[in-house]
Amino acid sequence: MTDSVNEFAARRNDILKRIAAAAKAADRSAADVALVGVSKKQPDTRIAHALAAGQRVFGENRVQEAQARWAGRRADYADLELRLIGPLQTNKAQDAVALFDVIETLDRPKLAKALKAAMEKTGRTPRLYVQVNTGEEDQKAGIAPPDLAGFLTSLREDFGFQIEGLMCIPPVEDPAGPHFALLADLAAANGIEKLSMGMSGDYETAVKFGATSVRVGSALFGERPSA
């Protein structure tokens, strides 16, 4: 994979076209699907290319890595939108609230409490998504589907949180479609509008099932360098 602004822009245009085609096939508007560029672990030159090509919405999965990369760039890009898409520890809640515009991985009461305190302290109120463990995998973050409705009620009544969307990461071994359909059903049943679902290998499927944002890393930036 070679690296230049033009090559980044070509990959991005191709992905945007595929999103538009998938949206059209599902009778949806392409304008209702945001492309989140997952920049975790990517070299800084590729981030610069992404910004030069007009990409403004980025997903990161670690608070410290994201701080190092983005804190100094915020002032230069007024329309930058940073989304936390990785698991969040309560002791990082304040740093996350200070940096991110959207936190997609709220999945437990203890984290809700830490986020609430961090919001009161910093005066920042990032938009919130609840992560749902649609495959009910032991090792994966996210609230189990049967517990979602009660959790949402508690977020509203105990914390005063308005939840913007639901997010999921299907089990790697499963076809993604049924998980996306489940997330869409859960959102509809709970009056939630936004769905963060779909990655490099399955974002077109996600659009078909109603994704309002897709999180695309390697297909957009190139393979992540291995550590």
Ligand SMILES: *Cc1c(COP(=O)(O)O)cnc(C)c1O
């Ligand atoms: C890394 C990551 C992605 C992007 O994965 P790709 O396969 O590179 O597109 C999307 N969502 C989450 C939660 C991730 O951690």
